[in-house]
Every structure is written in structure tokens, then in C-alpha cells.
Amino acid sequence: MRRTPARLIATSFVAALALAGCAAPSAEDASPELDPTDWSSVLDAARGQTLDWYMYDGDEAINAVVEDYLTPRLSDEFGITLNIVGLTDTADAVNKVLAERQAGLSGSGTVDAIWINGANFATGQQADLWYCGYPEALPNAEYVDFEDPAIASDFGVPVDGCEAAWQQANSALVYDSAVLSPADVESLDALTDWAEANPGRFAYPAPPDFTGSMVVRTFLYDLLGDPSELAGEYDEAALADVAGQLWERLNALEPALWRGGQTYPTSQAAVEQLYATGEISAYYTYGPGTVANMVTDGVFPVTTREAVPSVGNIGNVSFLAIPEDSADKAAALVLANLLQDPETQLRFFADGGIYPAIDVERTPDDVQQQFADVPLDDSVLPLADLTANVQPELNSGYVSAIDDGWTTNVLQQ
């Protein structure tokens, strides 16, 4: 029988449909249940897997450690191919997991691990997205202090074994000492006085940007004096008492900000760009350890310094979460464990200025000595100064409410 083009197209069309049907994943194909307490079985299952790690990729120093240290260790020691998927906003990864859950990709999801904390973790808990019950079973868990409130709960949301800690971030004020004196950064009031005398040279990104949101909370803590007033579950009435004063203070600060506060930078990267080009002379960061690299690379002026104003600095822990639907959970477990390895933590600290999430005192003496011996650039605060007055994060319910309130009462005014 001779084939006409129409029939040819029709046949191939039907064939394509049939193929698409075959390729559709089914939940039954998922790998057998993993048992993280049987570590050698995890290692066996992980061998040969490709691990898609969704992470914020805006920090060159962290990227370098991941590329030069984690990737080769994963492939050489564990036979795992690491594939980094860069993000500027972690919510994008959570949205992808949600979309795949909706599409029915159970057991074959393409997101294997996410660098996460705070509201994004809470979103996943809300929709029951995470694989749980492994952090205390990881071999390197012996170095982790699970009693530490910063590890046990994430922005007020109990971790419940659904994510594994891997780094600690304490905020700090970065400033150009050629423009500001140490007295100008002693307190937020002093900083405000300086900004009013030098309008346009201080900026923070618009919340819900992660860092901008922290700056707003730092001003809130300064108003409260003691943030423990807002400890625990989100309480709308407790926030309402102080919110009015906070918006008033931030609105009063606007004329002193970049562009007179008529608009705000849209991201922390934009703020750091403004500092690099000299448009502003002071900004807040969650990554004080990474400033040294910017100075060494000549992006920031050599007169760059850091300070913790009298209110203290907000600190939090970053985690690795594994979606329940991930196709390569075993490899993700290996990554979670490798991230808590003292050698990895030391490498992140020495090369990237990333502070350890493990309890360094639990590591062998020689490792502790190595941590103490890491040389610090003049621009960077020593760990002791940075951790002297660390304030906890609020419950993520407060964080979202403050972000929304800021948008309505400060940005849109």
C-alpha cells in the first residue's frame, strides 16, 4: 500500500501520542524505600545518580567551593554527578516542586535538593513537600547540636527532621571607612544621623527580598529593644502594637536613602552593585564573610569595613531540604552529609567566609585549630565579634506580615 503524506503524518502523530503515553512516569517505578540509618545502602543507591541541587548562585565564593571541592568529591568518592541549578530566589525551586507534584511526578521529580530556610521551608511544610526523618541519622550528625534553637527551628517553624543544617549566616553592616567613622555605625540612630547628613548614600533592597526583609526587622528590633517580645507563634495583635512606629521610622528615613526613598533597589545584588560603583557607602548583608573576596578582587574599596550596631545582628541557619518527590533522594542524602563534614565546613569558612553550622567544639582538636588559624581580611569581622550579640529570627508568620506591611505602608506610600 502506498503511503500518502497525510496518512504518514497521521500515523506518526498517533505513534508520538503512544510514545508520550509510555514515557509518562508512574509512581510504582520509584526506587525502594530508603533507610538513612543503613548508610552503606544509601551510598549504594546513590552511586550513579545525578543530583540536581537548586541553590542561590549569586555568591561567587560559595560557587567556587561547590565547583572546586564539592563536585569532585561527590563524583570521585561517591560516584554522584552534581548538577547545580542556579536561583536568585529560592521560591522558584519550591514552585517547581509544587508544579511537579501537581503534574503527578511522584518519585521522579527533577528537584533533588534545595538550599533553603525560612518562609520557603514553611511553604513546603504547608504543602507537605519534604522528605523527612534523616538529619539525625546522617553520619556527620555527631557534629551538629540539635538542641541549638537555631537548628531545631527555622524562623520559628519546627524543623521536625525535614531539613539538614549546613551554614550559619549572621548579618552585619558593611561600610566604607573612608566615608563613615566607627562612631557613625555604633547604633542605628547614629547611622540614621549620618544618612540624614549625607542623603542618598545608604540603601536596602525592597522586601520581600531576603536581605531587605532583614534590614526592616533590624529596625524593628531596635524599636523593641528586646525582640523576645515577639518570640513564638505569629501574633497579629503583638505586631500591630509596634508596626505603626516602625513604618513611621522607616518613612522618616526615606529622604536619607538612595533616590530619596522614592524607590528601592529590587535585589541585594543591585545594592552591592551600587556600593561597588560608589553610589552608596553603607549597606546591610547576610554574608559578612564574603565581603573579603570582593575587596581582594578590587570590586569593593580597600577601606571597606564591617560593624554590628548596638541593636545586635540577626542570625539564621541555612538548610538543605530534599523534596519527597525527588528521583535521587539517596544522592541528596550523601550531599546533606558531605555538607556537614568538618572538612567541608572548614573549606567553606576559609575560602568563602561561610560560617559553620556544625558545633566546631565537637570536632577533633586539629580541626578546631585549623578553624582558629584561618586568616581574616581587615574588612571582615572576627567570628567572636560577629556572634557576640546575635538575635534570633522571628517566626516566618511575622516575617511575611512585616514584608507585606512594609510594602503597603512604606513602599506604596
Added chain:
Amino acid sequence: MAAGGIRRLGSRGSTRLPRALRIGLLLAPALLVVLVLFGGGLAQAVAQSFGYQPFLPQRPLSFDAYRDLWADPAVRASIGLTLRIAVLSTTAAAVLGVGAALLVRSLGRCQPAFAALLQVTLPLPHIVAALAIGLLLAQSGELSRVAASAGLVDGPGHFPALTQDGFGWGIIASYVWKEAPFVAVLVLAVLTKGVADLEDAARALGAGWWQRLRHIVIPALAPALGAASVLVFAFTFGSYEVPFLLGRPFPATLPVVAYQEFRDPDLESRPLAMAIAVFTVLLVGVCALAYLTLSDRLRGAGSAAGRAKVVR
């Protein structure tokens, strides 16, 4: 071979496969892509805008998100800005594009080289254009530096704010830089030898420059210009990355506001994000339809219609 096949099918196959079915089958692969990828996404957006979220506890579908949309100050501030940017970008791109096309056409022997030059910006992604415009126009950008070294401004803060500005100059500049050459390429394609011959004939009959433009060139390029304008308008109305990079967090264009809501960690705000997206689609659709109807009527009613047909 293929042509022979089709002829055979046309002559005797028609008795076995009805014509409509045959056309449908031939179009099916292309239609399927459009329907599944675009229609599927749109259907999902509409469903979620009514509150359909299977990963959350079940609840009744509602129009709540559309009510919230009117109450949301971010959306209200956004509509005017989005329309302003889309209309100004489209108008500027159309005027500059037609101007460039007419200029290139008048170049004679150098024409192919300049026509190729117009296509240089076409393959560049919009995000690259936006970053380049940012580096050029920001208060600490190249223009500002040149102005400062020429002694025109004292420092970055004194240079006029052209990015992250309230009006949207940076966004419009980025769109015009990308879209004017696009319009020019489409317009240039319809300004064929036939049009030039008609112009020569008109000139011989005593028509002036303006009369030739008004009665021959504009009717000839109107269909292409109309199509290009609708494409540019729909794109500039619905595009995200340029206003995100060069615009303000508030007021922001509709796609930026939709994405701000989409990224809200609280899944309860997802329906609002989808409602904004659906609303954007509807606005673009209505504007495009109105424009096409209007331009059709103008062409149909105008005395130019007959001549335009002759040209074609």
C-alpha cells in the same frame, strides 16, 4: 514526490478522507503544540485563579481573587504604567522602524548591507538589551560618567534617574532598541520593487513626495506595520525581565506584580497571582482585537484600499 502525493490525494483520495478531516490532520502536530503548551498553561492559570490548588486542603472555587485584584493598590498602580510603557514603546518602535526602513530603501546600492545591519539586534535576548541599557543609562552608568567628565553633572546622584524611574524611560528605551529594527525588517520586506514602480508611475503623473507617501507607500506597508505593532504591543505588555531589571518594585508592570504575588511564600496568594496573569492576557487580547478591527476598518473605508490591493 511529495507534490505528486498531494495531487493524487486531491484527485481520488478525497472520496476516502473528507477534506476537513484531512486539513485537520495535517495541522494537528502544530495545533497540538499550541493547544497543549499554551492552552494548557492558560487553563491551569484560569483554574488556579479560581482557587484550584490540589496540594492544599479542598475548598470551594470562587471569584475572590478577581475581587482582590481590584482592591490591590499594586495592581491599580500597575495598569496605567503597563499601558503607558506598551503604548509608548510600540509607537516609538513603529515610527522609528518605518523611518529606518524608508531610509535603508533609499540607499540604493548599499541597501543590502544596511538591511543586514538592522537584523543584528534581532537574535539578542531582551535580558541582554535590558542589562546593556542599564549599564548605559543608570545614574552610575556610561552616559552619567561621560556627563560627569564633561563637567555637566557633579556626581551619580545629579544625573537624571533614567532607570528605576517612575516614568519607565529605561524600560521604554530597552524595548525601542530591540523592537524598532524588528518593525523595520518586516516593513522593508513589503516595500518591494512593485511599490517602487508604482511610485515612479505616480511621479511621472506629477505626484509630490507627500502624495506618494500618503497614497502608495503607507497603504503598501500598513498590513505589515499593523501586524508588527500588534506583536510588539503584546510582547511589551506581557514581558517580565525588562521591567524587572530596569523598573521599580512599585509601581511595577502587571507581569512583575503577578510574579511578585506568585513568589509570595504563602500559597494563599497564588490565586491572586494567577488572576493578574489572566487579567493581563485579557487586556492584551482586547487591545490587539480593537487595534486590528480599527486598522481593518480604516483600510477598508479609506480611498487607499483599492490602491493597496493593486500593489499587492
